[in-house]
Amino acid sequence: MVEYKFTAQKINGQTISGTLTAETSMEGKKKIQRLAEKNQLKLLSTEKKSTFLYRAQKGTDKPIKGEQKAFNKKEVEDALVRLGYKPLAVNKKLLDFQAKPPVADIVTFVKISAELLEQKLAYGEILTLLINDTQNLALKNTLKEINNELKKGADSQATFLKYQDIFGKFTAYMLGLASKSGNMTEIYLATAKFLERRQEFKKNMRSALITPLVTVFVLFLAVIFYVGYIFPETAKLFVRFGVELPPMTAFTLKISDFLIDNPYLVAAFCIIPPIALWQFTRTEKGKFLIDQYILKLPIIGTLIHKTLIEVFCRVFYTLYSGSAESIEPIRIAAEASGNAYFEDRVKNVAIPLMIKKGVGVTDAFEASGVFTETALSRFHSGEETGTIKNTALQLANYYETETVYKLKNLIEIIQVFIAMFIMVVMILLTLVSAETATVRPKTPGTASVSVNIDENKV
Secondary structure (H helix, E strand, O other): OEEEEEEEEOOOOOEEEEEEEEOOHHHHHHHHHHHHHHOOOEEEEEEEOEEEEEEEEOOOOOOEEEEEEEOOHHHHHHHHHHOOOEEEEEEEOOOOOOOOOOHHHHHHHHHHHHHHHHOOOOHHHHHHHHHHHOOOHHHHHHHHHHHHHHHOOOOHHHHHHOOHHHHOHHHHHHHHHHHHOOOHHHHHHHHHHHHHHHHHHHHHHHHHHHHHHHHHHHHHHHHHHHHHHHHHHHHHHHHHOOOOOOHHHHHHHHHHHHHHHOHHHHHHHHHHHHHHHHHHHHOHHHHHHHHHHHOOOOOHHHHHHHHHHHHHHHHHHHHOOOHHHOHHHHHHHHHHOOOHHHHHHHHHHHHHHHHHOOOOHHHHHHHHOOOOHHHHHHHHHHHHHOOHHHHHHHHHHHHHHHHHHHHHHHHHHHHHHHHHHHHHHHHHHHHHHHHHHOOOOOOOOOOOOOOOOOHHHO
8 A cells, every 4th residue: 555645725715635545656646646636736746655764862861763654854863852862864765665575574463462451451551562473574563553653643544454464354344343343352352263263264275275285286297307318318229220119208309399399388397387377366356256256166265255244244243243233244244254255245245235125134145146055054943042142253263164164075085196106106107117117129130230232342
């Protein structure tokens, strides 16, 4: 996220200023331009919030160094003066790049905050403690800025949403909402639980899918290297002697010749598809389609589907306070799922039915087509008895237990299949090598030699 400050002049000559945030610098400039055109403003200046490095001194104390985000140099100097420091040097940071903090650090921050809130500690004190304790520079600076803005009376939700590139959209929304709600502790605990479950699920998914895929890919490269460069040296030795090769050896040699004759094609086949797929997943359409069809995969798709419902229910439970206020919790819970297809069906099918036609929660969820029969049945019971909030929590806990157990079993099954696949490949290579080793020329050293005899000299 980037933040811009602009100064503009109205038609009547009045000078105004304001700030806005955007995902990128280009988007921010376009927003300002559209705002100026819409309100017939003459832009006088635009300033992007940047990081400034400063060196300052208080009285006869030793000079200190630090960095501060601001729109310009004067803002930093004025802030130092207000704190009783004499600015010695203030310069814009040349490489104003800040890596996103690890998710583990964000989880730790949210979890510790939740624990301290349970102990009735003031939120300002919590931020101060965690700023001093946090080792990651990006997170430390972000918490400093949030703390400063909250002290100035800024809206907590707007403040946290400024830093959604650090926390993530959902986490930033939840933490901002918590400060304005009457159940701050509960929301922090739920957010911590959500982040932990998401990390655990991603870790297990990497174990279940990514590691085996990498193993198979490396094995694939090893087989190509063997068939393309090692095997031909032996097989072509017999070809030079005119020996007829056995079927497997001959077939493998044809593959080898193809690999040697088309190195660029082979390289393109190995490199381009993964890169193209990765780029496709980064597009809005690509993410939507992959998120849609991943739910239809056998076994793994079912687990992912149930995990999405678990996350949805857990967030819904945290935010839901009554039937009259169900729309916003449903919308936020759908966004929290992290699946573009699931989110789209809930927001564009279920919610419109509830708003425009007054359809109940269960019927709207059924129309969306992304909830299991079990989930629909439980929501129906909860809706009839007025206990839909507790039903959501029970459903979340049920699916959490089920997915954790089944995912562990799935990982073990996948590992067995990968081991069997590797064994089969190694056996095939061994058979080819063994078959090649049995090949012998009929007349060693002379099988392909033809002798011409001049009869006149005999």
